[in-house]
Amino acid sequence: MRVTQMLIPTLREVPAEADTISHQLLLRSGMVRKVAAGIYTLLPLGNRVVKKIENIVREEMDRAGGVELQLPIVQPAELWRQSGRWDVYGPEMYRLQDRHGRDFCLGPTHEEIITSLFSQEVNSYRQLPLLLYQIHNKYRDERRPRFGLLRGREFIMKDLYSFDKDEESLEISYRKMYDAYNRIFSRCSLDFRAVEADSGAIGGDVSHEFMVIADTGEDAINFCSECDYAANMEKTPCHIHEKELVEEEGPLELVATPEARTVQDVASDLQVNTEQVLKSLFYNVDGKLVVVLVRGDRLVNETKVINYLGANRLDTADSEEMLNNFGIPMGFAGPVGLREKTAVTILGDLEVKCLFNAVAGANKTGYHYINVNPQRDYQVDHYGDFRVAEEGDPCPCCGAPLQVQRGIEVGHIFKLGTKYSEAMGATILDEHGKEIPVIMGCYGIGVTRTMAAAVEQSNDENGIIWPAAISPFDVLIMAVNQRDELQAEFALNLYQKLKRAGIDVLYDDRQERPGVKFKDADLIGYPVRIVIGKKAISEGLVELKWRATGELIFKEKDKIIAYLQENLTAMKSSKR
RNA sequence: CAGGGUGUAGCUCAGUUUGGUAGAGCGCUAGCAUGGGGAGCUAGAGGCCGCGGGUUCAAGUCCCGCCACUCUGACCA
Numbered sequence: 001m002r003v004t005q006m007l008i009p010t011l012r013e014v015p016a017e018a019d020t021i022s023h024q025l026l027l028r029s030g031m032v033r034k035v036a037a038g039i040y041t042l043l044p045l046g047n048r049v050v051k052k053i054e055n056i057v058r059e060e061m062d063r064a065g066g067v068e069l070q071l072p073i074v075q076p077a078e079l080w081r082q083s084g085r086w087d088v089y090g091p092e093m094y095r096l097q098d099r100h101g102r103d104f105c106l107g108p109t110h111e112e113i114i115t116s117l118f119s120q121e122v123n124s125y126r127q128l129p130l131l132l133y134q135i136h137n138k139y140r141d142e143r144r145p146r147f148g149l150l151r152g153r154e155f156i157m158k159d160l161y162s163f164d165k166d167e168e169s170l171e172i173s174y175r176k177m178y179d180a181y182n183r184i185f186s187r188c189s190l191d192f193r194a195v196e197a198d199s200g201a202i203g204g205d206v207s208h209e210f211m212v213i214a215d216t217g218e219d220a221i222n223f224c225s226e227c228d229y230a231a232n233m234e235k236t237p238c239h240i241h242e243k244e245l246v247e248e249e250g251p252l253e254l255v256a257t258p259e260a261r262t263v264q265d266v267a268s269d270l271q272v273n274t275e276q277v278l279k280s281l282f283y284n285v286d287g288k289l290v291v292v293l294v295r296g297d298r299l300v301n302e303t304k305v306i307n308y309l310g311a312n313r314l315d316t317a318d319s320e321e322m323l324n325n326f327g328i329p330m331g332f333a334g335p336v337g338l339r340e341k342t343a344v345t346i347l348g349d350l351e352v353k354c355l356f357n358a359v360a361g362a363n364k365t366g367y368h369y370i371n372v373n374p375q376r377d378y379q380v381d382h383y384g385d386f387r388v389a390e391e392g393d394p395c396p397c398c399g400a401p402l403q404v405q406r407g408i409e410v411g412h413i414f415k416l417g418t419k420y421s422e423a424m425g426a427t428i429l430d431e432h433g434k435e436i437p438v439i440m441g442c443y444g445i446g447v448t449r450t451m452a453a454a455v456e457q458s459n460d461e462n463g464i465i466w467p468a469a470i471s472p473f474d475v476l477i478m479a480v481n482q483r484d485e486l487q488a489e490f491a492l493n494l495y496q497k498l499k500r501a502g503i504d505v506l507y508d509d510r511q512e513r514p515g516v517k518f519k520d521a522d523l524i525g526y527p528v529r530i531v532i533g534k535k536a537i538s539e540g541l542v543e544l545k546w547r548a549t550g551e552l553i554f555k556e557k558d559k560i561i562a563y564l565q566e567n568l569t570a571m572k573s574s575k576r
Numbered sequence: 577c578a579g580g581g582u583g584u585a586g587c588u589c590a591g592u593u594u595g596g597u598a599g600a601g602c603g604c605u606a607g608c609a610u611g612g613g614g615a616g617c618u619a620g621a622g623g624c625c626g627c628g629g630g631u632u633c634a635a636g637u638c639c640c641g642c643c644a645c646u647c648u649g650a651c652c653a
Contacts, residue, residue, distance in 0.1 A: 012602065012614060013588045017645065037645065092652070109653055143577075143651055151652085159653095207653095218652090315577095316650070412653070444653070481611050515613035522613090533612065 001473070003508040006044050010520050020216055022455040023148025025464050029524045031472075038145025038153035040448075045524065048472040049451050050156060054135050056187050056469065057158045057445055064180040066131040066160050071113045073137055077103035079112040083423045088312060094139050106139035111420050111442060114161045118438065119426035125165040128428065128438070129173055133160030135447065147216070149452035150408060156448045162441040165430060170439045174206070174415055177443045181210050181411050187572070188450065189467030190410070191457060195221050196231035197412065198303050206415040210445075211407030212453040221407050222389055226400035233404070234303040236389035237396045243354040250357050250371035252336070258366045261331030263296040266368055270359055273297075278352060278360035278372060280333045282317035285309055289317065289326075289342065292386055293335055294349040296359075299388040305347065308384055327363070334361030335378035336369055348380035349387045408453045409446075416440040464525030465548050468571040475564065476526040478508040478517050480533040491532040494542065494557065501561045503568070522547070527571065528564065 008030040017034065018024040026032045031046030042050055058068065077095075080086035086103075094106040107113065114132060122130065135158045145153050162173035178194070185192045190212050197209040209232055211221055223230035260266045267274045277296030282289065283305070290309070292300045306314050319330040326342040335346055341363060353374055360372040372378070391404040421427065421437040428438050451470070458465045468474060477495050479487040488509075495507040506526070508517050521529045531543045541554040544563075555563055 009586090010614095011587065015587070016582080016589090019647075034645095090651095111653080140652080144649095146646085314651095414653070416653095442653075483611080513611060513614075515611090515615075518613045520614085531612080 001506050003506060003510050006506075008045055008520070008524070009043070010523055018148060020147045020150065020456065021459055022150065022216075022452040025455050025459055025523070026148060026452065029464055031524075032149065034148075036153075038142060038151065040149060040152060040154075042448075045472040046451070049466070049470055050447060052470045052472075053188065053447050053450055054156075054158070057135065057184055057447065060180045060184045060187075061131075061133050061158070061160060064131065064176040065129075066133045068134060069132055070134050070136060071107070071110050071117075073107050073139065074104050075107045075110075075113055077105065079116050079424070080105065083112050083115070083420055085112070090313075092140050092142065094141050108138060108140045109444075110134070110136075110159055111161070111416070111440075112424070115420040115424045115426045115440070118163055119421075119424055122163070122426075122438075123428060125428050125430050128163055128165050129169055130163040131160055131173060131176075132163075133158060133443075147218075147452075149448045150456075151218070152448065155446060158445040158447060160443040162443070163426075164439045164441075165428065165436070166439065170415060170441055174413065174441050177413050177441070178208060181413065181443075181445070184445065185210055185212070185410065185450075187469055188454060189458075189469060190450075190454060192410070193221065193223065193230055193405075193407065195223070195407075196229075196235050198232060198235045198307070205417070208413050209409050210411035210413075212410050212450075212457060213405055214408050214453065214456045215406050216456055217406035217408040219407050219409055221405055222391075222393075222402045223405065224395035224398060224400055225403055227395060227398040229395050229397040229402075233389055234301055236393075236402070238350070238385050238387055238389050238393060239396060240350050240354075247357060249373050249376065252372060252377055253370050254362055254364075254367055255370055256366060257332075257368045260368070266359060267296065270368070270370065272359055276355075276358055278334060278355060278358045280335060280338075280361060282322060282328070282330070282333065284315045284317050285311045285345075286313055288345065290345045290347065291333075291335070291338065292347045292349070293352045293380065294387050295351050295355060298349065298351065298390075300349075301386055301388040304384070304386050308347070308382070308386070309345075329361075329363065329365040332361040332365050332367060333363055334369065334372070335380070336360060336372060337363060338378070346378075346380040347386055348374070348383045350383055350385055351387065352380075353383045408449065408456065410450045410453050411443075411445045413443040414441060416442055459525075462519075463523035466525045466527060468527040468568055471525065471527050473506040473526050474504040474568050475528045475530060476506050476508060476521050476524075477530040478514075478521070478532070480514045480531060482509060482511045486537050487532050490536055494530070494532065494560070498561060498564070501565070503561065503564055527568070530560070 010030045011028045014024050015027050018027055030043055032040045032042055034040055077086050093108050096104050098104060137154055138157045139154055142151060142153050145151055164170040164173055192210055192212045194208050194210050197207045220233040222233055222236045257266055257269050260269045263274050263277045263279055267277055274296040279294050279296045281292050281300050292305055294300050302314055322328045322330055328341055338344060356373050358372045360369050362369050392401045395402050418437040418439055421440055426438050427435045430436050454467060454470060455464050477491055479491040481487050495505060498505040525547055527547050529545045535541050540557055542557055542560055543554055545552045
């Protein structure tokens with residue numbers, strides 16, 4: 001391919017809309033353009049990257065026994081009503097009607113469609129296990145799209161669904177996918193980590209996320225400094241040693257704390273540590289008021305709260321409503337006497353159970369209580385693990401201190417069990433002729449997000465540094481002076497030779513100054529750049545430069561193909 | 577959804593305070609020159625100043641409403 005035949009609109013300046021590195025570089029290098037918030041056109045170069053990632057995914061899915069098909073984007077509401085998710089999914093789902101007024105949605109995911117297909121077409125355990133997948137667009141009307149391709153409203157995803165007759169078989173399918181995902185992200189040369197995860201609203205129990213390590217990642221992950229434990233922060237359980245009351249319980253006392261609305265303020269006003277403060281957070285959980293008590297220096301883990309309550313939806317309570325409806329002033333709220341104000345579920349984090357002589361809001365603006373003690377001064381409905389794990393907390397497996405990193409979720413695998421097959425009547429006959437719901441798993445990879453994650457992880461001040469396996473082209477070739485006939489002919493000739501040898505090469509045949517072409521090559525980030533200059537004409541020595549290392553070498557023309565084939569192959573198969 | 581910011585040429589941004597003929601750099605077109613890191617010179621093209629209303633002799637600028645983009649938070653198989 002020649003640059004003059006392509007559309008590669010590089011930008012010298014950073015578009016004002018882009019904040020994250022990957023967003024900036026993908027725009028500047030002419031890979032993508034924004035059409036609306038969270039919706040992007042893939043330009044020719046970006047499209048080539050996506051296709052390369054898709055092909056790696058496809059090869060590994062096929063190798064693991066997956067079978068590719070294609071499911072529709074426009075899906076009838078009827079199927080979503082069967083699974084019960086039409087009403088649960090919320091405003092994130094794009095909904096539309098056809099001319100007859102029938103409800104449809106743009107598929108945010110495809111469990112319903114695939115389960116429906118399965119229920120119609122598969123009847124016997126003899127046809128299992130079955131691993132069906134597609135690589136297709138997904139649509140989610142994110143409340144807040146951001147970070148360019150990292151969180152879009154339209155994006156490309158590979159989703160595979162496994163169907164098995166029993167748990168043992170599901171375990172095998174799950175393991176195959178787990179291994180395939182490790183191979184895929186290794187082949188993409190990404191620095192990643194598989195972590196235990198919460199399965200969220202999709203249901204099921206066992207779940208792993210594949211996280212590309214990046215400081216800009218939206219998720220925090222914990223991993224153990226000693227053992228293999230690694231988990232999403234929201235999943236990591238917190239263990240504590242229960243303390244006995246060492247001091248005497250002091251008398252409950254009301255103290256004035258004007259203007260002290262935050263834990264920090266209260267602690268400094270009253271000369272105590274923040275961990276001596278009882279923090280009370282109010283939530284609206286499926287329409288009911290719930291308060292969660294944690295130590296002042298901790299964060300509430302809302303996922304754990306949702307899971308404990310078996311809830312669908314959790315929002316922080318509105319402070320005006322709290323004050324107007326119940327007379328509870330946020331900032332001065334606490335568990336003492338709370339039930340007299342309104343019916344409320346009170347949950348306490350395990351640490352709070354042994355928090356004696358604490359400070360807590362008095363439910364009266366400008367006042368706190370001191371010497372607040374559990375049992376004596378307030379009761380909770382349930383003590384449990386409701387806080388977010390922190391760096392240095394003990395590992396739940398071995399007790400060594402946990403470390404924290406940030407990551408970008410590029411893959412997520414779930415054991416679904418029978419949630420969808422039961423709801424939608426996807427049953428099979430087992431060996432005994434008994435009708436049983438098929439056991440499912442689902443396994444997603446964000447393809448466009450993987451592209452962005454790769455850029456996020458691999459760049460320098462000059463631009464992108466593509467891993468060879470997913471670069472839009474392996475090699476860029478150019479002449480220093482395109483108007484010099486000898487150079488141009490040399491470059492064209494070499495370009496054609498490389499192409500015939502099966503090397504993925506792009507020829508920058510523009511009549512631009514060399515500086516422009518150098519800048520573009522660095523910005524776009526081809527792994528190898530070949531420059532035809534005076535030395536090539538006079539001595540037959542061709543310059544090759546590796547983008548990642550900056551290594552510059554000169555090779556005789558005839559030895560280039562062998563050199564490239566050897567080194568590019570090595571680069572593509574090397575793990576990071 | 578709440579709170580902040582920004583909308584002026586393809587891109588980055590001045591101009592808005594104090595109303596009075598629409599600006600710069602880069603990019604683009606034509607030409608000159610140059611050819612190892614977005615260099616230079618000459619001449620051009622390019623604007624519903626986000627949209628709608630209002631005030632005024634006069635609005636990019638003042639007032640009201642809306643929209644889009646964006647940041648923080650909440651949310652997120």
